[in-house]
Structures are given as structure tokens and as C-alpha cells.
Amino acid sequence: MAKMVEIGGKLLLLGAGKMGGAMLEGWLELGLDPTQVAAIDPHLSVEAAGELAAKGIAVNPVLAAFGTPAVVLLAIKPQMMEVAMAAIAPLFGPHTLAVSIMAGKTIASIAALLPADTAIIRAMPNTPAAVGRGITAAVPNALVTAAQRTAADTLLSAIGAVEWLEDEALIDAVTAVSGSGPAYVFHLVEAMAAAGAAAGLPADLAMRLARATVAGSGELLHQSDQPAAVLRQNVTSPGGTTAAALEVLMAEQGLTPLMTRAVAAARRRAGELAS
Template sequence: MADTLDIGGKLLLLGAGKMGGAMLEGWLKLGLDPAGVGVIDPYLPPEIAGDLSVKGIAVNPMLASFGTPAVVLLAIKPQMMDVAMSSVAPLFGSDTLAVSIMAGKTIASIAALLPADTAIVRAMPNTPAAVGRGITAAVPNAFVTADQERAADALLRATGAVEWVADESLIDAVTAVSGSGPAYVFHLVEAMAEAGAAAGLPADLAMRLARATVAGSGELLHRSDLPAATLRQNVTSPGGTTAAALEVLMAENGLTPLMERAVEAARRRAGELAS
């Protein structure tokens, strides 16, 4: 049976931590040939390194013998970029694509460490990628071909949906909404549980109710084609309990302006880190 994920050559993964490891697992499930994959991660636990080797993946190979990859995916910590890129830059051929999921590192900062005119895709995933339900926004530079964009899209889709944007400046806003967004949702669960306890529920029961409600509502949103506003309205009976709560949440000083301030704070900080 032919591979279902073919990127037209070898793939070199720099960093197999939580995000890089989740992506690698997704690629293998989609049929990427492990014999064409190399992983560079000096901090990889021995048991994980051994498991990857058994699958046929080259773990921390001699780079000179690896050959020219079609794609180099950068899943390392941003502060490790300079050192890591200096070792792999000589592998880049004229058709090698760099895909970066490093937070805060711009295309220009990556390009400065690679051969001139290298094709680069900058992507911002989020942590639900670990369970195959992530959302990634990606932006290509001017040297990315249509085939390379399709390869990047296939690799990024291994852990969830992908949205392409044309303007790199939007990545800071993406970071503020979807990159940081899971933390907002987790805090919502905390806040709901604390409110339930304040209303008289045992704290452990309040937390179970909050967790299940948010998880179930997210799954309903995922499966439904209806707008979020329509799903909200479907739960809200005129004059009922939900309506009473929404009067507070949708007031002039309610959840929307609070979220706008939170997202703007994250967007501003993302820009500061990138510069």
C-alpha cells in the first residue's frame, strides 16, 4: 500500500518534545515512511529514542550522512534556534523547505540563519494538537512553492486543522487567540468550578461539572455547523436561568470587553517577544 503522506523526500525534525513528538506520531499514523525521517533531539529520553529507532527512524543521525531533506521542521525552543540552525543549515538544498513552529521567531530571523532564498513557513499550533484537535495558523514566505505549501499543510494537519494567512503580522493575533486560547478555556473551567463552590456545591463536584460542561460544549461546537451564537441561543430560554446569567456575561462590562483586553495583552506581548 502506498504511503498516504508523501512530502517528496526526507524529513528532518528538530525537537521531539510535546509538540514535535505529537506531530511525528500523527505523521506516522498518516503513513509517512519512517525510513525517510530523522529526529535531532539530544535531550530525547532513551526509551523514546529506542522506540523511534525500532520504527526505523534515524535518531540523532550523523547529519553529513542524512542527505538533503525535503523538509526541516523546527520544533525546538526559540532560545536554541541559533545553535540548532548552525548545525543543520549546511544540509539545506535549493528545494528544502523550513517549517517553523517556534514561538516568537519571525520568518526574517529564521531566514538570517539559512541560505539565501530558502522557502520558509512559519506556523503557530496550539496544545490540543497533542490529542489531534489542534488548530494551526501558517504563513509562507515568497519562496514557498505551491507543492511545498501543500506538503507543509499535510504535515501540519496531522494534529488538527490548518488556516493559512497571507500577512505574517497576523501571527501575533493568532498567538493571542488560538495559541494562548487553551489557557483561557482552562481558566474558564477553574472560574466555573469556583463559582459553583461559592453557590454551595462541594468543590470536587463543582470541578467535575465544570470540566464535563466545557468539554461537552466544545465537542458539540466541533460537530455542529451552526454558529456559536446560534448554539448559545438554543440553550437560552427567555426569562430562564441561562438568560439571567447571560445578562451578566453580555453586559457592557461583561465577558466580551474582558476578552478583548486579554487578547490584546497577549498580542502585544507576542510582538514584544518577536522583536
């Protein structure tokens, strides 16, 4: 993995839960100096706090003693934003970059709680970040410098691929596709297992087959340069069993229109939460 870029100072992690913790693990693997990191999370268990402290990370330090960070990652629950941001806003300097992974919180709503002219990047990662296979879409405000964007790209790349957007309005659609998308895939596994059981397989065997099939297919998709459509065609013999199943899935009222409605519903809800 590439060497960590210089972020120009200290890093403050606001929220060390599943996503924030996964990102922190990725940064440490990239060579980030743990003594330059502070984690603020009053809800951390004693065990989790001890593990971070053992790595050299300052856990819930006196903020005034930490100093001005170069990067602040906002990984708290959206409903905690106002209270938490009030505590850390005084730490921001003229060159501090805020990177937010809070769902539904716009750049404007974040900027309203920080000093004027703060550089802000809004990002939407997903849960496969926990195994280094996530994908994150990110959008900067006009105040983000080229160096800050490069540093943020390296930080976000620690948990998977990164796609940069120039239009924040696309974030709701990203949320609906990749942010919520892992749940769709997990439900596909549930549906395949249920269908296998209905076809006569023992339920536990059907679930093992479904899990392994989806996991293996995802890895094949990851490693292959071929489009998904080509990979699908490679499995499908004319007149065979796969073709018979795809006739159902690709029918006029099949999987594509169903998924289109599902993504539209998620996108609509993301917009409601943002407003």
C-alpha cells in the same frame, strides 16, 4: 484519514518535544515512512528515544550521513534557535522547505540563519494538537512552491485544522487567540468550578461538572454547523436561569471586553518577544 502526500524526500524533525512529537505521531498515522525521518533532540529521554528508534526513526544521527532533507520542521524552543540552526543549516539544499513552529521567531530571523533563497513556512499550532484537535495558522514566504505548500498543509493537517495567512503580521493576533487560547478555556473551567464550589457544591464535584460541560460543549461546537451565537441561544430560555447568568457575562463590562483586553495583552507580548 487521507493518504500522505509525497514530500519529495526525507524529513528532519528538529525538536521532538510535546508539539514536535504530536506532529510526528500524526505523520506516522498518515503513512509517512519512518525510515525517511530523523529526529534531532539531545534532550530526549532514553525511553522516548528508544520508542522512536523502535518505529524505525533515526534519533540524533550523524547529520552528514542523513543527507539533504525535503522538509525540516523547526520545533525547538526559540532561545535555542541560533545554536541549533547552525548545526543543520549545511544540510539544506536548494529545494529544502523549512517549516517553523517556533513562537515569536519571524520568517526574516529564520532566513538569516539559513542558506539564501530558502523556502520557509511559519506556523502557529496549539496544544490540542496532542489529541489531533489542534488548529494551526501558517504563512509562507515568497519562495514556497505550490507543491511545498501542499506538502506542508498535509503535514500540519495531521494535528488538526489549518488556516493559511498571506500576511505574517497577523501571526501575533493568531498567537493571542488560538495559540494561547487553550489556557483561557482551561482557566474558564477553573473559574466555573470555583463558582460552583461557592454556590455550595463539593469542590471535586464542581470541577467534574465544569470539565465535562466545557469538553462536551466544545465537541458540540465542533460537530455542529451552527454559529456559536445560535448554539448559545438554543440553551437560553427567556427569563430562565441561563438568561440570568448571561446578563452578567454579556454586560457592558462582562466577558467580551475582558477577553478583548486579554487577547490584546497576549498580542502585545507576542510582538515584544518577536522583536
